[in-house]
Every structure is written in structure tokens, then in C-alpha cells.
Amino acid sequence: MEQVIVARTDRSTSSRDAVEWASREALLRGLPLCVLHDPQPDPAEAKLVVLGMHRAASRPSLPASVPVSITPVVLVPENSGRPFTRPSGVVLGLDAHDPASAAIDFAFDSARLRGTRLHVVHAWRLPPSAAEFPFAVPEQDRATWEDHEVQLLADALRPWRSKYPDVPVLEDVVLLPPAEALLNHSANAALVVVGARAGGGRGDVTTALLRDTTCPVAVVRW
Missing domain, CATH: 3.40.50.12370 (Rossmann fold)
Known part of the structure; x- marks a missing residue:
């Protein structure tokens, strides 16, 4: 079964940054990218799961549920930088x-x-x-x-x-x-x-x- 990079999104700014990061990582690893909208389940063949971290008053709010069966999980802060910066x-x-x-x-x-x-x-x-x-x-x-x-x-x-x-x-x-x-x-x-x-x-x-x-x-x- 082919492995995939999973990016989860709720259409927030932080999740859009996470999708962007995940797309670059998928290209780097030569793996397909799977974008899921909450609350869709993560596929069993996920190589890694990428989530956005919301910020409130300049401090990030951690996602309510981080998958415990998937490793690793990459958390991307909002406005964490563009790919070449x-x-x-x-x-x-x-x-x-x-x-x-x-x-x-x-x-x-x-x-x-x-x-x-x-x-x-x-x-x-x-x-x-x-x-x-x-x-x-x-x-x-x-x-x-x-x-x-x-x-x-x-x-x-x-x-x-x-x-x-x-x-x-x-x-x-x-x-x-x-x-x-x-x-x-x-x-x-x-x-x-x-x-x-x-x-x-x-x-x-x-x-x-x-x-x-x-x-x-x-x-x-x-």
C-alpha cells in the first residue's frame, strides 16, 4: 500500500500554511499528498500527518485532537514563513x-x-x-x-x-x-x-x- 503525506485543514490560515508545508514535504519525499477536512479520519497508510497551529493573542492554540496512532505529526505555526524565506x-x-x-x-x-x-x-x-x-x-x-x-x-x-x-x-x-x-x-x-x-x-x-x-x-x- 502506497504511503501518503496527510494535511488536515479547517480552512483557517494556520491550516492553509500546514497544507502548503505538507505539499512541499510530499514533493521532497516523492509521495502523494492527501488533504483532509476535519473530521475525516486519517488513512492507515499515512507517512506523516501535518496540522496547523492556531494563534490567539500571538500565542498558538494546540489542536484539540492530535492523532495518537500516527507518527510523526508535524505542527505548523501560523505565518511560520514561506518556503524560501x-x-x-x-x-x-x-x-x-x-x-x-x-x-x-x-x-x-x-x-x-x-x-x-x-x-x-x-x-x-x-x-x-x-x-x-x-x-x-x-x-x-x-x-x-x-x-x-x-x-x-x-x-x-x-x-x-x-x-x-x-x-x-x-x-x-x-x-x-x-x-x-x-x-x-x-x-x-x-x-x-x-x-x-x-x-x-x-x-x-x-x-x-x-x-x-x-x-x-x-x-x-x-
Whole structure:
């Protein structure tokens, strides 16, 4: 059965932007585009589903129902940019302690299709033991912890670097809240990719990202 790219529309501005994004993605992937009007069901052969995000008072309102059986779902903010005005880079938000393989694969493949770099962002936090220091954390301890995070990220990406040898990768380990780290890079990206556990909702990080981003976001369930 041939796979398709699905774009859902309610004739709003945000859904028109989603249809436009989906049409470009269908051309990029060489797949047919299927445009559905709510509440038509998504076809079982959907490769991905593209939805628009409404904005109210400059803040997006998430769709009431995001398909839980389809992965990935791409959410396109209203007025997120015309096809040739946004950069082409792909950003992947990755927890190196619990890497989402489906999200990693989708991000690498998306970068490959666009012929662009994949920027992998791993946000980390100081361990609980850092609170035991009476003053600032010693630089040597911080560097040791950061080196460990860098190694975790490198280990998580090694199989995918081998699978996609032509995709240049920037590994970025930052001491920031995950949503803040991703938002810092979303303005310079064509697509941000995040993983979400099936049955576990979007999670605080993904919800915060969707609330404030101006960039299309792919939510990949695993």
C-alpha cells in the first residue's frame, strides 16, 4: 500500500500554511499528498500527518485532537514563513539518557532529504550532588559532568551517523532547560524534531516548545 503525506485543514490560515508545508514535504519525499477536512479520519497508510497551529493573542492554540496512532505529526505555526524565506537546517531535541530512536531516524532522514546539517541539542542539568556545594560548583566538577553528557550524546548518535554517513551533524550539549534550548535554535531552523512516548502525552518540554515556536515541529511517538 502506497504511503501518503496527510494535511488536515479547517480552512483557517494556520491550516492553509500546514497544507502548503505538507505539499512541499510530499514533493521532497516523492509521495502523494492527501488533504483532509476535519473530521475525516486519517488513512492507515499515512507517512506523516501535518496540522496547523492556531494563534490567539500571538500565542498558538494546540489542536484539540492530535492523532495518537500516527507518527510523526508535524505542527505548523501560523505565518511560520514561506518556503524560501526560512533556513533549511533541521534541529533534533534529544535526551541522551533516554534517546528516542524513532525521532533520531526521522530527524536524520529529514536532514538527508533537505541536503542540510542536523543540529542535535541535548539539554542537561547539574546532578543533585551539585546542591551540596556551599557556593558555586567547582569548574572541574562541572567539566567532568559535561564531558560525561558529551560522551552519552556521541554514543547515542553513533549508529545513526553510520546509517546516514552523508548527513553532517552538529552535536550540542547545553546546560539549559530543554524547551529553552530548543527555542533558542528554532528561529534558525526549517524543522524541529522531538520525541514523545506513546500514551504519555506530549510532555512539558514539547508543550512549551509548541506554545512559543515559530518553526514547524515534528512530534515523533515511540
